[in-house]
Amino acid sequence: MTDTPDSPPVDITPKRWRCCHCGGNGVDSHGQTCEHCEGLGFI
Numbered sequence: 001m002t003d004t005p006d007s008p009p010v011d012i013t014p015k016r017w018r019c020c021h022c023g024g025n026g027v028d029s030h031g032q033t034c035e036h037c038e039g040l041g042f043i
Contacts, residue, residue: 016043018041018043019034019037019040022034022037024041026039026040026041
């Protein structure tokens with residue numbers, strides 16, 4: 001790969017997978033913060 005001065009750097013977006021334990025809402029079925037994703041909703 002060659003770098004040319006005309007091409008700007010490209011931002012790479014990290015892949016975020018939805019938590020399969022809470023469904024992505026960050027709260028488990030008991031209303032507590034999901035311990036698997038720490039309440040973020042993604043892993």
